[in-house]
Structure formats: C-alpha cells, structure tokens
Amino acid sequence: MQSQVLVRPSPQVLRALWLGFLAMAFAVAQVVAVQARGAPDSFADLAEKISPSVVNITTSTVVAQATDRRPQLPPGSPFDELFRDFMDRNNRGGNGDQAPRRGQALGSGFVISEDGFIVTNNHVIEGADDIEIEFFSGKRLKAKVVGTDPKTDLAVLKVESNEPLPFVQFGNSDAIRVGDWVMAMGNPLGQGFSVSAGIVSARGRSLQGTYDDYIQTDAAINRGNSGGPLFNMDGEVIGVNTAILSPNGGSIGIGFAMASNVVTKVVAQLRDFGETRRGWLGVRIQDVTPDIAEAMGLEKAAGALVTDVPDGPAKEAGMMANDVIVSFDGQDVRDTRELVRRVADADVGKAVRVVVLRDGKTQTLSVTLGRRETAEGEGQSAGSSQTPAAPQEETLLGMTLRVPTEQEREAAGLPTGTTGLLVVGIEVGSEADAKGLREGDVITEAGQQAVSTPADLTKRIAEARDAGRKSLLLLVRRGGDPRFVALSVN
Template sequence: MAYTLRPARRITAVFGAAAVSVLMVFGTVTQTEAQARPESFAELAETISPSVVNITTSTTVAGRTGPRGMVPEGSPFEDFFREFQDRNGPNGRPRRSSALGSGFVISEDGFVVTNNHVIENADEILIEFFNGSELPAELVGTDPNTDIALLKVEADGPLPFVRFGDSDTARVGDWVIAMGNPLGQGFSVSAGIVSARNRALSGSYDDYIQTDAAINRGNSGGPLFNMDGDVIGVNTAILSPNGGSIGIGFSMASNVVTNVIDQLQEFGETRRGWLGVSIQDVTDDLVEGIEGLDEARGALVSNVPEGPAMDAGIETGDVIVTFDGVDVEDTRELVRVVGNSPVGKTVRVIVLRDGRTQTLSVTLGRREEAVNASMPQTGGDDTPEGPATAQILGLTLSEMTDELRDELELGTALEGLVVTDVDETSQAYEKGLRAGDVITEAGQQKVTEIPALETRIEEAEEAGRKSLLLLVRRAGDPRFVALGLEE
C-alpha cells in the first residue's frame, strides 16, 4: 500500500453521509498507568482555546481559457468542450477560491502564527476567534523552508495568547494535544502522545515532532501543546494512504519556529547564516578514503565557491567536524546549526584535512542573498588534442578535449577526466557513476591526466588503503565517491 505525505489542509476528506461507528476498547489499567494518565484534558483545553483561531483565505483563480486539460489537444471532442464552456460562462473568467486552516495568537497585540501553505497566494485572510468574532489579517512574512507564516490583526484590546515551550524537552511518550479547525469543524481538540522526535521530511531545516494526536485537513497551522499549555509544535502534515488521519502527524518543532518568527517580526523575512560550501554525508564507504577519520561523522566538503568558507581557507575535501562549538554528526545537522546562526557572526570551524584537524575562523554571510549564486568550476589550461584513454576501476576514461566539452556541455573552465563508459557489473556503476561524469580529484588531489590518476591509485595501495576517494561532477554538481581498489 502506498503512503503519501500531505499538508494537513490539503487532504481530501473521505467521510460520507453514513454514520461513523466508534469502537470502544477497554482493558485492565494498572495503578501506575492510571496515575500517569490525565483524568481529563478539559481544564487545559478551556485555558488554551481562546488563543487558537480558525483561518479562512480567499484567492482569485484564473478561469479556463479553453478545453486544454479536459481532453487531449486535437481530439474530436475539443470543439464540443469549448462550446460547453462557452454556454456555461465566458472563458477566462476569474473565480474565487477559499481554504480553511488554523493558527494561534502569540502576543496580546495580535501576532498570529500559521503554516505558509495555509495562506500562500491568498488575497484575503480572515481570522475567526474562539468567541465568534472575526478580524482581517495582514501578512507579516513567510518562510517556505519551514512552512511557517506570521500574520497580524488589529484588535480593540489585548488578545489572549499562548507561549512557546522548549521542544527539545519533549520526550517520546509525553502527552500532547492538538487544536484547530479539522474538516471545517472549528476549535476541535485531539489528544495523543509524542511518537518520535527529530523527523525530517523534505526540507533542509526540518525538525518535526511526530504525534498520533488526530490531525486532518484544516488542522494545518494549529498548535501542538504540552501538558503545561505551551506550544511545542506547529501542526503541518500527515502521512496517510487515504487522505485521513491514521495517527501519523507531524508538527514543526517550536525551537525551529521561534527562531523563524523572531526574524519575521524583526525583518519581515528570514536571514539565515551562510557558510558557503557544498557538502555531503560521510558514509561508511567514504571513511576508508579519508585520512584520519575512523568513523562516519562530519560533513564532507565537495565544493567551495567564492564566499565565507573560501575566504576562511576551507578547502574541497575537508571534513567539517565542529561548527561554533557543536559537534557535526552529518550534513543535516550542519545545515541547521549554520542556518540558525546570525548573519555576520564569526564562528570557529574545525576541519579534518590530511589526517589532522585545523581550526578556522569564518564570518558567516546571508544564505538568502547567496542561494541563487552560481557555483564556479575548477579552472585549468587548455587540453591538448589526442587525449589519452584508459579503463580503470570499471570506468572508461578520457582526458578532456574541446569536442567532449561541446558534446557534454561542460563549459570551458572544467578540468578533469571524462567518464565515457561504465561497466555495468562494476562497483562504479553500483555507486552511480555514469557516462558524462567528470572526475576532478582523486585522493583529494586534482587529476587532469590518466597517469595522475594511476599515481593516486598506486599511492593509495602503498598506504594500505582499500578504496580511493574521487570527486565527481555531474552537471556542475560535485559529490565524493569511494571506489574499492580491487576491481
């Protein structure tokens, strides 16, 4: 059975007119379990309900301009559907679309938190409060990377609000309750536990709390509370095979959200730290090829464009093991800790290079300003005609030529050995190398000629290594691959 991850507000309801039967399961409860389980959530729900809001958005959607999408272009039914559309209204007439979501008030002066996908592209945003009153809201700022949005309403007096708690203190098994507007029902409460922590779904800054508290369409943007009434998550998505809740919901952890909200309040946008490196995880098969590393940890630098890292002396092939006092376990952790660092802050970065650690001082840039910057490619001299070719480690390799540059659209600056064929029974094929890839480094040294690669292999074998670390570029994107030397 296929399972689909969906934003909670976008899930299609599967409930019909038939009555829903409820199965009550009773069992024996020990005295210890009874003491740990709350007798009721009523008092907590009554306290926090006034701060939770329903959100309705309106969006102008362009009308159809023809039957395209309803029937194949050129179909004999094309004219029929065009006439049908003409009878039912002018083509291209805009229409209004509305959507429902949830949110919560975080200050008495009217700041409201919700999901970005709840209000994305909305022309109008209406906030409904627990007492039935309604107010229009203005968008302060959004962060699509964490799916968080900040709104502002203007009220006649102070509004009831809730505070964020420390999501890092939430433990698997702790009781939580979710509030929101599921399926348009409004101000609905569901209870469950923290099922898992530190879930990553699809974003670079993801840190989700998984819960079995019921979350459905319309719950998006609503709060996930701990038993102290503090918000420890923002309900965002569910995992479901049918569009309904099956007890696998995800809430963005409050410690991520608060950092985003602080920036949106101050700047109206996010301002994340930027180190300026391309990185990849250190896998078990790469460890053998990295001198001085005895386990899979850290973030392996695969490219260093112009920016903070280059200015500080970080090099391709370095393994970042510590950033600003935080031990780096993998790339996900490094991305998060860098992104949460202030722009302009000078931090200490410890890298492993040539078997020894070095401490470098890096002044962080701003990621949002650099995200669209192109990655420069390695420069070099013109390659002479008549390139050498060889079959090494399951790869058929050729030295660079102008013809290969043109054929593979490699650009004029890239230097290295071009993969022209890969033995499908080789380890190189298994690890994803394909014709058109360019090997720019071997053993963390540049290679532009076949003999240089052969020398790197000999050096690795003499050092007793079982694999050789290659830096491979495909469509300009670099990655390290460790190939065994027993091919």
C-alpha cells in the same frame, strides 16, 4: 583455626525484615509509577485554557476559469453554432472567457502575542488575497501577511484588535521525549475548533526540506489542522502541525509538526524583518560515510566533508575542498544536516570558529558568516582555456574514462582551471554502478589529489593499495555539483 558460628534470627526479627522489604518495594513501585506518568484523567482543563488562543483561518483566492470548454466539432457542424451560443450565454462578455471565481481554503493557526501576531503554515495562506481569522469566541478579523518562509512552511500574520488577545507561549521542543503526551488543536476538514490527543512517536524527522526538524505524533491531524499548534501538557506550543502521512488523505496516526525550536527563530525574524536572515558559510558538503572515512583514514564517520568552496566566507577564511568540518561555533558536527541547521541559526555577520580536519590534523578557522538569502542563486562560472589532449579511453574501477573535450568540460560545469576524467561508460553491476556513477560524470580528484589523465588515476589506485587502504576517495562532479564517492581498490 577460626570457627564460624551460625546465628539464627528470631521470628520477630524476620517479621520486621519482611515488613521493611515490603515497604521498600511499595516505595519503588510508587517512584516507577510517578516516572511513567500515565494518561491524565482528562484533557478538559488544558483544552479550556488554551482554546481561546487557537484560530481558524479562511483564505480566498481568485481562480481563473478555462477559456473555452466547447467540445471539438467538425467545421460547419450544425451543433457548432448551438454549443457556441450556449457557452457564450454562460460566459461574461460573450467572448469565450468565463467569469473568474473565488476559491476558498481552510487552515489553523495560533496567537503568539496580545497585539495580534499569529503563526500558521505558509501553504495555508500562500497566494491568498483575502485572509479571515475566526477566534474561539466567534469573533472574526481580517489578517495581513507579515512574512513567510517556504523553506520551513511557516508564516506570520497580523490582526488589529481593540482589546488584548489571548495568546500562548512556545515551549522547548528539545525537552520533549518520545512517549510524552501531546495535544493538537485546529480546524480539521472545516469542522471548526477540534481537539485531539496522543503521544510523541518520534523526534528529529526529516521530510524534504533543508531545515526540517519534525516531531512525529499519533494525535489525529487531518486537512485543516495545518498551521495549528501541538501542545505539551503545560500548555506550551512545542510544534506547528504541518503534514500527515496517509494513503487516503485522512489521519492514520502519522502526523508531523515542525519543532518549536525551529519555529521560534523563524517567527522572530519574520516579525522583525518580514523575511528570514540565515547564516551562510559558503561551502558544498556531504556526509562522511564509513567507506569515505576509511578512504580518508579518519577514525570515525562523522562531520561534514567539504566538496567545493566557491567564493564566499569559507573561502576567504582559508577553507578548502577535502576539509572535514568537525566543529562549528564550539559545538561538534555529526553530519551535514546538523551543520546546515547550525549555520542557518547563526547570526549574519557573526565571526565563528570552525574546526576542520585537514591531512590528518585539526585546524581552526575564523569565518565571518554571510547571508544565505543573498547568496542563493550565485554560482561559479564554467569554462576553461585549457585544451585537452586527444581522447584516449581506459577502463579503471569499473568505469571507462578519458580526458574531456572543451565542450564536455563546459557541459559538466567544471570551474575554470579544473582538470578531470570524463566517465564515458559504466560496467553494469560494478561498484561504480551501484554507487550511482553515470556517463557524463567528471572525476576531478582521486585520493585528495587532482587527476587529469587515466595514468594519474592508475597511480592513485596503486598508492592506496600500497598504503593498505581498501578504497579510494573520488571527487565527482555532475552538472557542476561535486560529491565524494569511495570505490574499492581491491
């Protein structure tokens, strides 16, 4: 049997170990402090460096006046002639039309090239017939509009200068982290050049636009800051200040700047073409929710579910309704928002590989992208030569359904040759009611199969139950726009 011997270290050894531990703790504390990166002692050097590239923008527009502001008086009233004479003296020409006046608006922007290209918000210069740029030095120049993009609220202007202008570079907004320091510059409330600082509060915010990718910051942003730059600590533009969330019109620390990685693509196209040229896939899509994933037998709720494939690039490539797009041009697709942005960023005419899930298996399609701006506004023709049977109503899944008439098919915007069931009633408090189904909707598919009679839907419900599914996937059209809804069959 082996014995164990307890060795007691000497006081000198204990002291050396303790000093070593303290040294290690100090080193770790220094590393943590470096990683935390506290507030800089001053933002003065950064502000001094980038201020010459930031500009104030003043726009003016002719605003028509009201044609007649006389009070309504009874015919023949002794005051009628008095008011008419008074108003006519203040109107040009005495014909009841007041002289138009010029309205002014203020905003901000920043120079991106030494030859005078300037970035701002579209809403800053929209409708303006005169645009003046004021530089930090006090110099003023007239600007012309190179191109605008209302979808991202961006605009590119151009000034002519006899000498090179100071400008700033774009940074990588994807590299910014929540908690990083940022600086906003601009012309808040018409007060002239002003600097505010804060941190990144959130990323990937969406307001109302299709291509939204906003950085949220608590740096003070007010009216007049629109179009101005949001800088990182290296003096690079990582956002364009666009909007604030406020109950009173002033800054409460919730401001939004369009991320630079969106801005740079739009600005490049506006500079080169004077307009945007976004890729177009040619599908209608919706997110894959957990209940839709369960109804389709998918492993996870991810990807973009194709609800309709009108004439266009995707249809030519063989894409079909009910396909789930899981990869686009070599990158996984998490949801519809991500897919829309990636398609828009892709080059028009580019052949891309699109991976879809169809009937539980993956298929790879090669799609040559079209141009979204050309395709917008094009739609499918409605109507059909088929005549439905006599209406016969039946209640299923909390809905009263029947075959639609020809007029009802046209009103619902059904594509030619499409059959379906018209929703003529919704049970209040039912799951169908909770998920937004309404009278006038048309169900064209159930369980990824076409339905044309209530008996077809009854059969699909039975098949889902027999397969052990908790819900049934319905393709619903409203005003011609399709979407998928999963309803419980238990």
